[in-house]
Amino acid sequence: MRHIGRCLLPVRRSFSQYTNAARAVKEDPRWPGWGVVIGIEVHAQIKSRRKLFSSANTSDLTEHPNTRFVPYDAAFPGTLPNLNPRCVELGIRTALALECQVQPRSTFDRKHYFYPDLPSGYQITQHYAPLATDGSLQLSQGDAKVRIKQIQLEQDTGKTMFDPRRRVSSIDLNRAGTGLMEIVSEPDLRSPEEAGDYVRTLQALLRSVGSSDGNMEQGSFRCDVNVSVNRPDAPAGTRCEIKNLNSVKFMMVAITCEVFRQIELLEKGLSVPQETRGFDEAKAETFSLRSKEDAPDYRYMPDPNLPPLLLDQTYIRDIRKSMPELPPETRSRLLAQGLSERDADVLMAIDMGREVGYDGSLGHGAVAYFDTVARGRDSKIVVNWITHELLGQLTSRKETFKENKLSAEQLGEIIDLVQGKKITGTSGRSLLRHVLAHNSSESPTKLAEQMSLLVSESDSTSLRTWCKQIIAEMPEESQAIRNGHLNVVNKMVGRVMKLSKGRADAKAVRTTLETLLATK
Ligand SMILES: Nc1ncnc2c1ncn2[C@@H]1O[C@H](COP(=O)(O)OP(=O)(O)OP(=O)(O)O)[C@@H](O)[C@H]1O
Numbered sequence: 001m002r003h004i005g006r007c008l009l010p011v012r013r014s015f016s017q018y019t020n021a022a023r024a025v026k027e028d029p030r031w032p033g034w035g036v037v038i039g040i041e042v043h044a045q046i047k048s049r050r051k052l053f054s055s056a057n058t059s060d061l062t063e064h065p066n067t068r069f070v071p072y073d074a075a076f077p078g079t080l081p082n083l084n085p086r087c088v089e090l091g092i093r094t095a096l097a098l099e100c101q102v103q104p105r106s107t108f109d110r111k112h113y114f115y116p117d118l119p120s121g122y123q124i125t126q127h128y129a130p131l132a133t134d135g136s137l138q139l140s141q142g143d144a145k146v147r148i149k150q151i152q153l154e155q156d157t158g159k160t161m162f163d164p165r166r167r168v169s170s171i172d173l174n175r176a177g178t179g180l181m182e183i184v185s186e187p188d189l190r191s192p193e194e195a196g197d198y199v200r201t202l203q204a205l206l207r208s209v210g211s212s213d214g215n216m217e218q219g220s221f222r223c224d225v226n227v228s229v230n231r232p233d234a235p236a237g238t239r240c241e242i243k244n245l246n247s248v249k250f251m252m253v254a255i256t257c258e259v260f261r262q263i264e265l266l267e268k269g270l271s272v273p274q275e276t277r278g279f280d281e282a283k284a285e286t287f288s289l290r291s292k293e294d295a296p297d298y299r300y301m302p303d304p305n306l307p308p309l310l311l312d313q314t315y316i317r318d319i320r321k322s323m324p325e326l327p328p329e330t331r332s333r334l335l336a337q338g339l340s341e342r343d344a345d346v347l348m349a350i351d352m353g354r355e356v357g358y359d360g361s362l363g364h365g366a367v368a369y370f371d372t373v374a375r376g377r378d379s380k381i382v383v384n385w386i387t388h389e390l391l392g393q394l395t396s397r398k399e400t401f402k403e404n405k406l407s408a409e410q411l412g413e414i415i416d417l418v419q420g421k422k423i424t425g426t427s428g429r430s431l432l433r434h435v436l437a438h439n440s441s442e443s444p445t446k447l448a449e450q451m452s453l454l455v456s457e458s459d460s461t462s463l464r465t466w467c468k469q470i471i472a473e474m475p476e477e478s479q480a481i482r483n484g485h486l487n488v489v490n491k492m493v494g495r496v497m498k499l500s501k502g503r504a505d506a507k508a509v510r511t512t513l514e515t516l517l518a519t520k
C-alpha cells in the first residue's frame, strides 16, 4: 500500500445509476397496489486498536469521557492526519467479503458542517473516489442479491450529551476520529423483512471477517434507511431517509410506519417531500428532521493533507488469501457434512457472537468448537452432543457459550467413551455436567474411573439382576406390560436407571425388561 502525492481531480458516479432499481417491485398484502423500495446506508465502526488518522486508542462505552483522544482528534492547530493501515486492511477485507471492486486509487475529502462534537468543522470521508464499489450481498432468506454501491472510509464524530437538570451540554471526544466504513446499498430491498435480513446478514459477515463488532444497540453499527413507495411499473418514488435506528426490530417497524405514511399522502393526491426523518419508538411513527431544502451544503473538497490512497494488486491479493471462511461458505460446508439446516443455523447463530481479537485472530466460536470435536468423529453425533447436551446444560446453568468450560478435547473424549460403549449415554451426560459444575480440566476417562462410571463385564450380569429386582418391586406395571401396555416400560426403565446410578444403558435396560417380561 502506498499513500502518496496530492489529490487529482475527483470523479463521482452519477446518482441516476442506482435509482433505477434492478429488482421488480413485489405485491404485498399489507399495501395492495403499492410497491416498496428500500436502500440502506450502514456506518460500521472499524474494529481497530487505533483511530483512523490518529494514534489514540479507540474506546468502548466503558471508558471515562475524554480519556481516549490526542490533540489531532480535538483539531489542535498544527496537527496532521496519519492514515492507519489497519483500518484500510479491514476496509478491504469487508470489500472482498462483499465481492466489491477494491479501487487501486481512492481519495479523502472534507465534508463540512458545524456541530460541537466535530471540533475541526469537517469530517474526512471518501465522497468522490471511495475505497471500493460494485459489490453484492446474498440475503440469508430467499435468493435475493442486494447490490452494494460503495464502501467508503470516514471518521466518526464525538458525542454530545445534554444534562437537562443543569441545562449544560458536554462533549466527549472518545469516539471522535474512530474509523467507520460507510456501506451503501443500491435500492434493491423490497420489504421491511428483507431490510432486516440484509442488516443481520451484513452484521454476520463483518463479524466473520473481523472488521466490526456490528453491534447496533451499542452504536458500533448504525443504519440510515431510505424508503420510497411507488405503483408497480412506475418509476421509483421520492425517498425519505430515516436516521438513528438502534435495533433491527425498530428499523423494521420504522420502515412499515414510513410506508403507510407515504401511501397515505399519495392516496390523498399529495406528494412525498424528500426528507430526513427520525423515528419515535414510543409513538411508532417517523417525524421530520429536515427537508431537502434545509439539507446542509457540505462544501465537499479534497483534503489537502491527505494524498490519494494507492493500493497495489499484490497487497490486495495477500489480503484475499488471508480471508477466513465466510458465513454462506460455512453453512454449505456444515450441510455437506450432514448437519440439518437447523443445527447449522444454531451453531452459526452462536458463532455470530464470537470474539474477534484486534489482531484479527478468531476466538473460539461454536463452529470452530464443532470443527475441532468433529475431526475424526461422526459430525451428526458431535452436533447432537453440542446442541442438545452442552447447550442444554449451559442454558440451565444460565451461562453463554463464551463461558463454556468443557474443552473440545474433553467433549471429544466423552463422545468416544460413549460410542465405544465404555460408559453409557447417561454417564456421558453426568460427566459433561460434572466438568461444567467443577470447571474441571481432568480427562473424562479418569473422571469416569473415579466416579465408577466405566461399564464393566459384571455390569451386564448386574443389568439382569437390576431388572429382576425392579420387576419384583413393580408387579402391577410388570403385569401391564405383559398385557401389552408397552407405554409403562419407560417408567420401569427409569427405576432401573436410578438403581444402577446411571451406569446401565437405557436401551439395554429396555430390551432386557421386555425380554424378561415376555418370557415369563
Ligand atoms: N428511490 C429510492 N428509494 C429508496 N431508497 C433509495 C432510492 N434512491 C436511492 N436510494 C438509496 O438511498 C441511499 C443514498 O445514499 P448515499 O450515501 O448515496 O447518499 P445520501 O443519503 O444523499 O448522502 P449521505 O451519505 O450524506 O446521507 C442509497 O442506499 C440508495 O440505495
Ligand SMILES: [Mg+2]
Pocket: 041, 182, 184
Ligand atoms: Mg450516505
Ligand SMILES: [Mg+2]
Pocket: 041, 224, 241
Ligand atoms: Mg444518506
